[in-house]
Amino acid sequence: ESGSGKSVTSMTILGLLGTRRAKVSSGEILLNGVNLLELSQKELVKIRGREIGLVSQNALSALDPSFTVGAQLIEVIRLHHKVSKSEAYxxxxxxLNRVAMPDPEQKMRAYQHQLSGGQRQRVVIAMALAARPKLLLADEPTTALDATVQKQILDLLLEINRDLGTAILMVTHDFGVVSHMCDSVTVMRKGSVVEQGSADQVLRAPEHPYTRSLISSVPKLHLDDSVRTVPRAERRLHVFQEA
Structure with a gap:
C-alpha cells in the first residue's frame, strides 16, 4: 500500500535519498558483487544511468519542460558515453525507436507538453535505457496512464527485459501489474518485508495475513448480487431518495 516504503527502498539503491535525510543502518545493496553502500557519491554517479536506470511514475516531473526531448536524450547519452553530438543524436x-515511439525524429524536436501521457512515459523509458543499464528501476511507471496505454507500457517493459536482457525491479501496488510482469514478489508493510516468494506462490497462496488482506481488497468482476460488495446504482439512488 502507499507509504509502505517501496519508493524509498528503490531510491536507496541509487543513493538518491542523501545521508542527511536517510541512513542505511544494516544490510547490503549488491550490484555485480559490489556493495553500493560502500561507494562514494562520485562513484555512485558513474553507476546511475550507466548501470542502473530509473523510470519514475511521473513523466511530467522527470522531463524538463524547457528543453526538447532530443536535447534531454542527447545529454544523457553524452554524459555516459564519449560520443559526438551527431552520434548521440x-x-x-x-x-526512441526502441520504445516504439511513432515518428521519432519529429519527437526529438518536441517539448513534453506536445506529447501524450503514453509518449512522455516512452521518452522517460528511452532516457533510462540510453546507456544500456543492467538494471531498470520502474517506480509505478503506469500510475498516471489509462488502462490501454498502461498495457502498452507494460508490454514494452517486458520486451525490453526479453530482448535486451535488462533486469527490472517493478515498484507497484497494483496486483494486475504484478501478475502480468513479475517472476518474484516482495510484499512490504510500514518499511518492513512481510512476505517474499514467486509471483505464483504469493498471489495464489499468500501466507501473511497482510498479503491476504491486500489480495482480498482487489476489486472483483462478474459478481452476482449475493456477493456484490458495493451497492448497485439503483440501490444507492433508493437510499439517497429515502434520506
Missing part, C-alpha cells in the same frame, strides 16, 4: 533516435 543518432543513438537518441534509435532509443
Amino acid at each position: 543518432d543513438e537518441a533516435v534509435r532509443a
Whole structure:
C-alpha cells in the first residue's frame, strides 16, 4: 500500500535519498558483487544511468519542460558515453525507436507538453535505457496512464527485459501489474518485508495475513448480487431518495 516504503527502498539503491535525510543502518545493496553502500557519491554517479536506470511514475516531473526531448536524450547519452553530438543524436533516435515511439525524429524536436501521457512515459523509458543499464528501476511507471496505454507500457517493459536482457525491479501496488510482469514478489508493510516468494506462490497462496488482506481488497468482476460488495446504482439512488 502507499507509504509502505517501496519508493524509498528503490531510491536507496541509487543513493538518491542523501545521508542527511536517510541512513542505511544494516544490510547490503549488491550490484555485480559490489556493495553500493560502500561507494562514494562520485562513484555512485558513474553507476546511475550507466548501470542502473530509473523510470519514475511521473513523466511530467522527470522531463524538463524547457528543453526538447532530443536535447534531454542527447545529454544523457553524452554524459555516459564519449560520443559526438551527431552520434548521440543518432543513438537518441534509435532509443526512441526502441520504445516504439511513432515518428521519432519529429519527437526529438518536441517539448513534453506536445506529447501524450503514453509518449512522455516512452521518452522517460528511452532516457533510462540510453546507456544500456543492467538494471531498470520502474517506480509505478503506469500510475498516471489509462488502462490501454498502461498495457502498452507494460508490454514494452517486458520486451525490453526479453530482448535486451535488462533486469527490472517493478515498484507497484497494483496486483494486475504484478501478475502480468513479475517472476518474484516482495510484499512490504510500514518499511518492513512481510512476505517474499514467486509471483505464483504469493498471489495464489499468500501466507501473511497482510498479503491476504491486500489480495482480498482487489476489486472483483462478474459478481452476482449475493456477493456484490458495493451497492448497485439503483440501490444507492433508493437510499439517497429515502434520506
